[in-house]
Amino acid sequence: MNSPFPTVIIENVQPEIDHGRHPIKRETGDTVRVSADVFKDGHDILMVFLLFRKKGSQKWNRARMTLVNNDLWKGEFQVGENTRYEYTVEACPCVFRSWQHEIRKKHQAGQDLKSELLEGRNLIRAAAQRATAKAVRDALEKLAKKLGAAPNQAAAVELAVSPESTDRMDCAPDRSLATQYERILEVVVDRTCARFAAWYEMFPRSQGKTAGKSGTFKDCEEHLPAIKAMGFDVIYFPPIHPIGKTHRKGPNNTLVAGPNDPGSCYAIGSGEGGHKAVEPSLGTLRDFDRLVKKCRELDMEIALDFAINCSPDHPYVREHPEWFNHRPDGTIKYAENPPKKYQDIYPLNFHCENYMDLWKEMQSIIEFWISHGVKIFRVDNPHTKPVAFWEWLIGNIQKKNPEVLFLAEAFTRPKMMRALAKAGFTQSYTYFTWRNSKPELTEYLIELTQGPMKEYFRGNFFANTPDILHAFLQEGGRPAFKIRATLASTLSPVYGIYSGFELCENKAIPGTEEYLHSEKYEIKVRDWNCAGHIKDYITRLNHIRRENPALQEYDNLRFYRADHDNILFYGKAAPDKSNLILVAVSLNPYQITDGFVWAPIGEYGIRDDEAYQAHDLLTGHRYLWRGSRNYVRFDPRNEIAHIFRICRWRKRENDFDYYDM
């Protein structure tokens, strides 16, 4: 490339987030599809290349892009490794192809091409001079000679425009007028777990069997096989660190704790240590290590909470008072959201003078737990710390440990949620819990999976959390839990439940979404086989997800027509269409709901008059459908959803060879 000014215009490269300010996200094994508007003055034929490489490599790989229409070009490349990749676009007028095009037209018009053919030979000779490999040089020189020796114009043109000539010339392309797109774009390639996983949130201290006595990591170990059996991949623990004693909260967030109250695990730090220690009542760090190992054996993994809160007893308060905000009387400011006070929590000041010491200490916490086998961190309230800090932290961690994933627990305004995802969070909590009606779900899911957010924001759909027990669950009973489990697990490939969901626990503090007797402040002992649980149903859902690649993708969701306001109908197809899933869910947990749904048989290549099979993976029932419009009926006493695998009959008489004979 040595043109002193850009010769080709390359614009609107997609995907690109905020003009390349932030990377897009993909998972290992993905194909990155890139498009760009590419054009040039005049009538030259263009060669357009997608350049890509692992970040850090100096050498670009090159893939030819193809013209779609209206100056839009498309190309793609594979991302195989869990690391960062880079891509950009290069374009160049191809003098040889333009010349081929010219002589073809002129020859057809019967014009004399003496001068043009001389020009062509000069182009080929110039290519031979550019060639670095002798074989290429020789072949091109031979081609030039052969062109000169052609017996007549027709033969010369035929040779000149032949694919062989083009191929030879492509071995020594003239890139002197090439233009490279002005930015290099990045892809963060995560392991597939970033996109496809079922999460199970549980408080370790509630895994015991004795009321009032803290469960331990050992109790967790015992519970693991049951969770594995339900089909979960990630076990997420709220903070496991020593809990502060000063201003400890009592049951239901009361201000004064009794002597046996365990306190909120979000008030981190005590005489027993801070963020790099474990709460003694749960066991030892060695117990934790054993639990991590056990998880790994079961092909599960542990996600830890990263909550940057310090109780007044946290070692940082003594060791680094300069990291906190101080009041004029010299005391440290506790957290507030006026008029609410959180006297058991001191926030850290990320803007403090020696902020880099603080930031590095935060990094060391993550590194500490990585060294103990943790590779997933669920970050508490990231929207109350600077976005610049997260970008710095996640970037630093993933440079050494690209396998580490971060989930942003930011329930805040939409633009901040997007900003955190752009800054590097692997996954994000969403508004899913508050989207219950058909228009709400449709609009929100289209925003997440079809718009610009799909490039960088992976919604992890929690059906409930320790803070959110939605009225739909409080009031809709067992069918409501099944509805929400179905939606969470099939709308998004990454989803989760917080324990108790499978038992349909639905007691809230009246008028709120808070659990009554929340585990945040109390130790809970549950009957894991209580009447009315939906463990079998959840097991089934997770099994279906695992068996069907279509449900493991994020941006392949499409909504289809259902002639009832309370029936949501949507589908997902595997990229190669080998797996076609249609989901019909009743959004009404109270009444029988029925109506027609319209299967996208056109998209699936099924003819209007063709019979095909809709196999309900929830019940095992098979239906023979014909045409797009088909009937469904849901009874809250039985099933509230169908998850259909759509199968064409594999053969017809005219698919056999003999049919054409």
Added chain:
Amino acid sequence: MNSPFPTVIIENVQPEIDHGRHPIKRETGDTVRVSADVFKDGHDILMVFLLFRKKGSQKWNRARMTLVNNDLWKGEFQVGENTRYEYTVEACPCVFRSWQHEIRKKHQAGQDLKSELLEGRNLIRAAAQRATAKAVRDALEKLAKKLGAAPNQAAAVELAVSPESTDRMDCAPDRSLATQYERILEVVVDRTCARFAAWYEMFPRSQGKTAGKSGTFKDCEEHLPAIKAMGFDVIYFPPIHPIGKTHRKGPNNTLVAGPNDPGSCYAIGSGEGGHKAVEPSLGTLRDFDRLVKKCRELDMEIALDFAINCSPDHPYVREHPEWFNHRPDGTIKYAENPPKKYQDIYPLNFHCENYMDLWKEMQSIIEFWISHGVKIFRVDNPHTKPVAFWEWLIGNIQKKNPEVLFLAEAFTRPKMMRALAKAGFTQSYTYFTWRNSKPELTEYLIELTQGPMKEYFRGNFFANTPDILHAFLQEGGRPAFKIRATLASTLSPVYGIYSGFELCENKAIPGTEEYLHSEKYEIKVRDWNCAGHIKDYITRLNHIRRENPALQEYDNLRFYRADHDNILFYGKAAPDKSNLILVAVSLNPYQITDGFVWAPIGEYGIRDDEAYQAHDLLTGHRYLWRGSRNYVRFDPRNEIAHIFRICRWRKRENDFDYYDM
């Protein structure tokens, strides 16, 4: 600003073209409205400022932006001068306002604020220390003292949250955590003629009175008052330079010219000179100067064609053979679009080795004509020269001569047309001639005036050109000319006709859009008062445009419902709503067309039950309308359009003071 990392996120600043790569366009006197997404971690109250300045100035002006909703902020500034401006956004957490908010809430909750009030005094004292003006410092110190001396908490809070306190603190703001948007954006502010003008294209050589004899600049002078009377502002001349003799084209683009054929004025250059000379048969450069002066006296101006074509006789061919493309036999390549050949034209090679000499010579051509009083250049086929060249050229010219306007005659693919506008062309030709049906016109005009293009692409709507006589005009007769004149002049504030349009000339080479006996190759003598002309109609249109500010704006176009496929109904309102124009046009030049149109009375603040006046500015008729839906009828033998000015009755009984007494 001294935070080592961005504390506030500033995104999605609008308007912004390709992330600030290109400037937006405005005209003198405009208000530039800017919006941005601005947010920060935590709960701080933000102060957001729009920074703006004339380019070259070091000092920013600051205008407060206001929160609309959902982290979206808006602000505006005026651009008074014909020059470039810059703008960007700055945001900062306002510690004092956040503190005010906090104490207000806590005081309402009955909390003790001893510590908070001490904090506040510290904030005020810190501001006093920051203050550079003694008066400000004194006032702040006084405020701190007064706050300390407040008799009780209520009085202290009242003083602290008072607007006076806020105003004082605003005199010495704490900008230590301010973040400035990462880019500085530009506005090209053109003179208003860039947006609002009526163009008239004519061949000077056709302004004579004797068949076969070239008209002259003096003949043009004589014709000026008639063109002025029709209401045109800009007279545009195709090239006026010496025409080459080698391979000169004959009538109707035939290959061989007769001895008296004048040739195509686009084959520029002969023994008499090149782009800085005038064709001798038109007169002298001095004649041209006098014509320019005459135009100025009539408050009109001349636009010249800038066609970078050289005839084989152009002085450049001799003086700068290195600027041209050569064939292997040493001859210069003429222009081709295989199998078509343009032997009378040599294109210049903008990529040649000493390309900067060539580029500078092109600049000197423009500068030459600027020195002769020309301020508007219509550029021929800019899409066959590098976009980078145009960006360089227009930027250089407008740096010294911001009053100079460039119109891009690029009839090419849409993305190239947009790229040229982004690169700096003041105005652009459009696809308007090929948009004749209601859906075509609606879709295209919405794209131009409502989408991102409105920021940088000003369509100059020519109703015809020497190259385009659309079938609609060829076949629709006089009513078709009136329809297209109405559309061009009311859909876009800048529009034009090519002479002969007002005479309804409609003879084409069969099967093409080319004029039969095109003026491009022949001298024409017209009867300017021939039967069936529409000069009065065009005069009326131009008069209406001049009298109604709503028709002088570009992006205020809105389409409204008309219950007929061949009635187009649209409106324009002045920014302050003082002038409301509704246009109803029949798109059918053959039949009587009638139906209902739906006036946007809601937008105009007219009640459903209120009578209002629709004053047809074309005929002078007045209609009394009530409600949105009203009847219109068009007869091709009479009028084919209404241009209504909508007037509410100025007063009702309850608009008078006594009504409320």
